[in-house]
Amino acid sequence: MDKKLNANLLILAWFDHNKRILPWRNTKDPYKIWLSEIILQQTRVQQGIAYYERFISHFPILEMLARADENQVLKLWQGLGYYSRARNLHATAKYLYLHEDSIFPDNSQDLKKLKGIGDYTASAIASICYNEVTPALDGNMYRVFARYFGLYDDISEPATKKKFFALGKEIIDRERPGDFNQAVMDLGAMICTPQNYKCEACPLNESCFALQKNVQNKLPVKLKKITIKNRYLHFIYIHHQHLFLLMQRDDKDVWAKLFSLPKVESRKADDVPIFHRDYDDKCRFLYEETHLLSHQRLHIKFWELEVNEQSLSDLKAFWKAEIVSYQDLERYALPKPIEKFMDLRIFD
DNA sequence: GAGCCGTGGTA
DNA sequence: TTACCAAGGCT
Numbered sequence: 001m002d003k004k005l006n007a008n009l010l011i012l013a014w015f016d017h018n019k020r021i022l023p024w025r026n027t028k029d030p031y032k033i034w035l036s037e038i039i040l041q042q043t044r045v046q047q048g049i050a051y052y053e054r055f056i057s058h059f060p061i062l063e064m065l066a067r068a069d070e071n072q073v074l075k076l077w078q079g080l081g082y083y084s085r086a087r088n089l090h091a092t093a094k095y096l097y098l099h100e101d102s103i104f105p106d107n108s109q110d111l112k113k114l115k116g117i118g119d120y121t122a123s124a125i126a127s128i129c130y131n132e133v134t135p136a137l138d139g140n141m142y143r144v145f146a147r148y149f150g151l152y153d154d155i156s157e158p159a160t161k162k163k164f165f166a167l168g169k170e171i172i173d174r175e176r177p178g179d180f181n182q183a184v185m186d187l188g189a190m191i192c193t194p195q196n197y198k199c200e201a202c203p204l205n206e207s208c209f210a211l212q213k214n215v216q217n218k219l220p221v222k223l224k225k226i227t228i229k230n231r232y233l234h235f236i237y238i239h240h241q242h243l244f245l246l247m248q249r250d251d252k253d254v255w256a257k258l259f260s261l262p263k264v265e266s267r268k269a270d271d272v273p274i275f276h277r278d279y280d281d282k283c284r285f286l287y288e289e290t291h292l293l294s295h296q297r298l299h300i301k302f303w304e305l306e307v308n309e310q311s312l313s314d315l316k317a318f319w320k321a322e323i324v325s326y327q328d329l330e331r332y333a334l335p336k337p338i339e340k341f342m343d344l345r346i347f348d
Numbered sequence: 349g350a351g352c353c354g355t356g357g358t359a
Numbered sequence: 360t361t362a363c364c365a366a367g368g369c370t
Binding site: 036037038039040041042043044045047048082084085088115116117118119120121124136138139140141181182185188189194195222225294 | 362363364365366367368369
Binding site: 291 | 349350355358359
């Protein structure tokens with residue numbers, strides 16, 4: 001039997017008996033499928049489930065998400081990372097509500113025009129909700145195909161994406177494209193994992209190139225390495241009793257539009273930060289930590305400055321910040337290091 | 349199109 | 360400790 005047709009049948013048969021039970025698995029509601037796919041971009045299922053439940057609970061239908069405040073959406077997204085996903089999610093909800101009568105496009109080509117929906121997500125939604133025969137090419141599909149067929153193409157190359165997509169189009173089940181896409185993802189997440197792959201339990205283990213040659217750990221090939229840049233950030237907790245300054249971050253840096261403490265950045269690790277020359281001798285160093293992003297290593301120092309009411313007001317104007325109390329934080333999305341810092345502050 | 353955008357799990 | 364990378368997309 002043709003190896004590609006064989007793979008299709010084996011993967012689907014395996015899926016029918018081994019698929020994961022997930023909150024978005026028993027619906028074809030494009031709103032719910034869309035939400036789940038955005039949440040799961042570059043995110044593990046285990047981490048995404050709680051966020052999915054929370055969003056559905058707050059916004060059962062698209063209209064409610066569309067009418068929400070962006071800061072509320074960001075707050076619900078807090079801790080999940082890649083916050084542009086939340087901003088695009090909200091923008092797309094508003095667009096569909098205001099201009100498309102809350103109706104999603106029913107094909108991948110038009111879905112791709114929406115903010116936050118790229119090739120993968122468009123195919124996932126279209127195949128699951130509308131039975132469009134289009135492969136959802138994600139990290140799992142790259143890995144399963146590369147290993148099963150013995151493809152050594154560098155998956156960070158755009159040309160490889162075209163090749164794998166074309167291959168996926170040949171293999172995908174014509175009758176059950178959505179199930180096929182999800183089957184490959186389950187296989188990649190449960191069996192054909194990057195490490196500790198469980199080939200003995202794999203439905204493809206009688207004809208897998210990587211298993212036969214014992215090169216599972218060589219595939220897929222990914223050559224590009226990301227470079228990590230060091231940054232030295234100083235955050236200052238400027239407060240009068242339990243009132244303190246908080247400010248929204250701009251959209252040209254990490255954690256865009258999230259809320260944070262007044263910040264100064266320095267060139268080197270041991271540079272003394274200059275927050276405000278009238279107050280710098282009163283700033284007290286609290287602690288430091290290293291926070292890792294996908295592409296930056298942030299060396300963060302936290303400082304404290306206790307001031308009177310008038311100074312707090314002056315410094316609020318200086319930083320263009322807001323004066324808030326701890327209870328107000330339920331309305332503001334915070335980056336993880338700031339969230340941790342505020343959790344420590346409450347025990348003052 | 350290469351670089352950027354988070355957090356957490358794992359080895 | 361470091362590196363990889365997870366249901367990618369945007370600029």
